[in-house]
Amino acid sequence: MPEGHTLHRLARRQQRVFGGRPVRVTSPQGRFADGAAALDGLVFAKAEAWGKHLIQHYGPRGQRRMLHVHLGLYGAFAELPAPMGEPVGQVRLRIEGAEMGTDLRGPTACELYTPADLEALVARLGPDPLRSDADPQRAWAAICRSRRPIGALLMDQRVIAGVGNVYRAEVLFRAGIDPHREGRAISRPEFDEIWSDLVALMKVGVRRGRIHVIRPEDDHGAPSYAADRPRTYVYRRHGEPCRICGTAVAIGELDGRKLYWCPDCQR
Incomplete structure (x- = not known):
């Protein structure tokens, strides 16, 4: 989708x-x-x-x-x-x-x-990071009191609108947050970092017409998961070494969708 x-x-x-x-x-x-x-x-x-x-x-x-x-x-x-x-x-x-x-x-x-x-x-719908009228406080209010995993909350369109599996996996990796951590265990500074990163990354996606999430210093090494796609940190890279620490990228399932994360970088 x-x-x-x-x-x-x-x-x-x-x-x-x-x-x-x-x-x-x-x-x-x-x-x-x-x-x-x-x-x-x-x-x-x-x-x-x-x-x-x-x-x-x-x-x-x-x-x-x-x-x-x-x-x-x-x-x-x-x-x-x-x-x-x-x-x-x-x-x-x-x-x-x-x-x-x-x-x-x-x-x-x-x-x-x-x-x-x-x-x-x-x-x-939750706030849309790409809209100038978005109110991130609404998303924070839903996340900070929830026992659901943050990986599920980010994909819930009632919490944040527009986030899909790729942005979910990549923004949590960039923040160093395990996708299984409960929403109520996310601190406000961590949420602010996630929101700001989503705004920046999704704007890049609008400009380029494709998702691009790799920081310049990490844009090397193993190729992307498909010939016509940019590199990712963890999305669709299960079993491959993490670009940062070398640990094998893990795969699981959450709310019926595949979940990717690095067990070492995302504690």
């Missing part, structure tokens, strides 16, 4: 491509036909992200219509120059501007939103 930086980068891209201009909105697959008809021909006002959720705004201020998209595990946008030609595969949503268009396939959610819907979504 894409992590939060991917949605923020996508929102910025769609804002640049479509923002301020009328667009053609259709549902070639037919599953979003009524919703597409309600947006078709309106001006694409803006796009924004809240954690792993994309919100598109259409129409004039005061009469805005909103579209909510959650990509889930399989959803993806594919950008094509206009005119786009016949759709290929099961295209849930097609947005076509004067010069570019995009096709959405396989999302978990693609639905019209009311202001009340957006308010309810934001209310159930």
Whole structure:
């Protein structure tokens, strides 16, 4: 599932491509036909992200219509120059501007939103490190009184929005914190370090279009876990030597997701 930086980068891209201009909105697959008809021909006002959720705004201020998209595990946008030609595969949503268009396939959610819907979504999400209006105190309040492991709390979108498995593994390694430690055992300075690191790392992800977590002095040695990915400290490196101490990186499971950590560096 894409992590939060991917949605923020996508929102910025769609804002640049479509923002301020009328667009053609259709549902070639037919599953979003009524919703597409309600947006078709309106001006694409803006796009924004809240954690792993994309919100598109259409129409004039005061009469805005909103579209909510959650990509889930399989959803993806594919950008094509206009005119786009016949759709290929099961295209849930097609947005076509004067010069570019995009096709959405396989999302978990693609639905019209009311202001009340957006308010309810934001209310159930934790603060998003990539939003300027984020309040980290909300995340700290949830973490400092919880008996749940910090590794689970960081992945809980109700605590912090946008963090996925890669950022979870890497930010805890960089902070030297065992992912199994209870939230209530995390000190405020440790939380502040985690939050600041998430803000900085996820901004890098937005700029580069990929997760990059290795400090310059550590950016050497064993290659990344996949040919097209940057190096990581522990994510998907189980059994390999830690880049710092040489201890074998451990693997486990927490709340149904794989967990990676260094038993020596993260005590």
